[in-house]
Structure formats: C-alpha cells, structure tokens
Amino acid sequence: MNETKPDIPQRVVDRKEIALMTIESAAFIGQIILCFLYYNWLHQSILLYFGWACLILSAIPGWRGRTEFESFGKAKQGEKWMRTTVVVDTGIYQVVRHPMYLSFMLMSFALICISQHWLSLILGVILIFLIYDDMRREEALNLNKFGEKYRQYMQRTPRMNFVLGIIRYFQRKKQG
Secondary structure, three states: OOOOOOOOOOOEEEEEHHHHHHHHHHHHHHHHHHHHHHHOOOOOOOHHHHHHHHHHHHHHHHHHHHHHHHHHOOOOOOOOOOOOEEEEOOHHOOOOOOHHHHHHHHHHHHHHHHHHOHHHHHHHHHHHHHHHHHHHHHHHHHHHHHHHHHHHHHHOOOOHHHHHHHHHHHHHHHHO
C-alpha cells in the first residue's frame, strides 16, 4: 500500500455528477420495480435462475471491496471509508481494481435476467454504461491522486475481468 499526495482533492460532486447519479439511481430503481411487475416475463426459467445466481454472487465483490477499503484504506479520522489515503491492493483488489462497480454491474445484469422485460434491458444497458463511465472517471482521479503507484497497480490488476484477475493472482503467487 502506498501513500497518497495529501493536497489532491477527491471527486467533486457538481451538477453533472448529480445528474448522472440521479439517472443511475432511477434506472436501478426502475429495474427493481420491473422485476416486481414483470417477474420472469418471458417465462425463461434458465434466465431466471441464472439471474438469481448472478444477483447472489454480485454481493461478494461489493461486500469484499467495502471491507477491504474499511480495513486497509487508511481513511483519515472522521472521513468516510471511501476516502482512502493509500492504494488498496489487498484481498479482492488483487483480483480486480473495481469490485464494487463490478458488483453493481452484475446486479443490473441479474435484474435484466430476472424480469426479462425489454424495458429492464434498456435501463440495464444505460445503467451499466454509466457505471462503466463512473469507473473510468474514478481511475483518472486515482491516477491524479496516487500517481505512479496507481499506474503500476493498473498494469498488474485488471479493471474488472475477474477471470484474468484470478489467473494473474495465481501467477504472482507462483512467482514468489
């Protein structure tokens, strides 16, 4: 874990950021409502079971990501757990750089499979695109905040490709 430059601010929440978060929230809530209104709309049991499995599994990277941040992020006293002062590269962060964003994407995908409604698909595509955009903007901020240490982390850990991340993790373990 590496120390941060103390004078670089975190993400600024401006009108554009608020608008994007509002759209993301509305899309996610819309997907949940559509699951209640159009549960298994196409009557495709395989999609339904896959969606539920994906929804349950999506909790793992989100939960692990948060606990790693809380444990190793070294947020200043009184600051939120997300305000890390070091690059967290332990636990799930050795496998993927953005487990919480990945978790939200998996949830959205799962809700598409559970409802099987075309409107859920549209909302899900919008939501996944916006989450991916959030992830990219977060990386730019992290590069600015942590510099070369974060760039090195980016080179060894995939953004959200869990399979590649596991392969690289075991390759690193094998090398020593």
